[in-house]
Amino acid sequence: MTEFNDPLVIAGRSFTSRLFLGTAGYPNQKVFLDALEASGAQMATASIRRISLAGYEESLTDLLAGRVHILPNTAGCQTAKDAILTAELAREALETDWVKLEVIGDRELLYPNVEELLKATEELVSRGFVVLPYCNDDPVTCQKLADLGAATVMPLGSMIGTGLGIANPHMIELICARSPVPVVLDAGIGTASDAALAMELGCAAVLLNTAVSKAHDPVRMAAAFRHAVEGGRLARLSGRIPKRLHAEASSPEFGLVGS
Ligand SMILES: CC(=O)[C@@H](O)[C@H](O)COP(=O)(O)O
Numbered sequence: 001m002t003e004f005n006d007p008l009v010i011a012g013r014s015f016t017s018r019l020f021l022g023t024a025g026y027p028n029q030k031v032f033l034d035a036l037e038a039s040g041a042q043m044a045t046a047s048i049r050r051i052s053l054a055g056y057e058e059s060l061t062d063l064l065a066g067r068v069h070i071l072p073n074t075a076g077c078q079t080a081k082d083a084i085l086t087a088e089l090a091r092e093a094l095e096t097d098w099v100k101l102e103v104i105g106d107r108e109l110l111y112p113n114v115e116e117l118l119k120a121t122e123e124l125v126s127r128g129f130v131v132l133p134y135c136n137d138d139p140v141t142c143q144k145l146a147d148l149g150a151a152t153v154m155p156l157g158s159m160i161g162t163g164l165g166i167a168n169p170h171m172i173e174l175i176c177a178r179s180p181v182p183v184v185l186d187a188g189i190g191t192a193s194d195a196a197l198a199m200e201l202g203c204a205a206v207l208l209n210t211a212v213s214k215a216h217d218p219v220r221m222a223a224a225f226r227h228a229v230e231g232g233r234l235a236r237l238s239g240r241i242p243k244r245l246h247a248e249a250s251s252p253e254f255g256l257v258g259s
Pocket residue numbers: 021022023024045073075100134159160161162163186187188189207208209210211
């Protein structure tokens with residue numbers, strides 16, 4: 001059975017795991033590392049502004065190096081200028097061109113500022129970055145980001161940290177159907193079934209943080225997400241049955257003894 005292990009390729013790099021993990025908010029370093037291992041994730045994102053997290057005994061980058069591909073993110077940035085500067089700092093410090101681009105338009109909602117996001121994407125692509133933008137669940141914005149050269153689009157399921165799951169599954173499905181680049185569902189995931197749904201809708205991968213780091217048992221939850229993402233992907237590839245409005249007997253009615 002190799003189908004659900006078909007690698008996801010982003011900017012020439014292959015990932016056999018389609019689960020990407022955030023690194024913030026774990027109770028301690030051991031739980032974080034155990035959860036990371038249980039998740040099977042091969043890419044983990046860390047905020048470049050908070051890279052030396054309190055509670056971690058050694059630097060987060062040293063901790064992650066050799067285990068996963070580190071994806072610095074621009075969390076906390078509110079303008080294109082700020083995000084570009086942060087990405088450049090990350091490139092310098094971590095020697096990576098990859099960046100998860102977050103440009104926030106509202107501190108309470110943590111919703112993207114689309115105008116600034118597009119501006120920052122264009123500039124960072126022109127500077128040679130591999131840009132993975134966190135964006136609205138809006139097909140027009142996703143198309144614009146792809147046109148500007150984003151390596152993926154990462155529409156939100158719902159607001160960051162809410163655990164509300166996928167607020168608009170129809171739109172996520174539509175984005176997946178139209179996107180020329182891989183779609184990574186990012187943010188708002190609450191539990192394993194949300195991640196399975198994302199994959200069933202056609203997402204190439206899922207990025208999440210809070211649902212694991214704040215779970216009662218983060219390590220088990222990380223394992224649950226690993227299975228959910230694989231299961232959802234497998235279901236997607238298998239082709240689900242159409243939904244019907246009327247019952248249809250699942251057992252044949254003819255050829256039974258006495259019929
Ligand atoms: C870690 C990170 O990048 C978050 O900003 C991301 O969007 C995940 O959100 P959740 O914590 O809701 O999974």
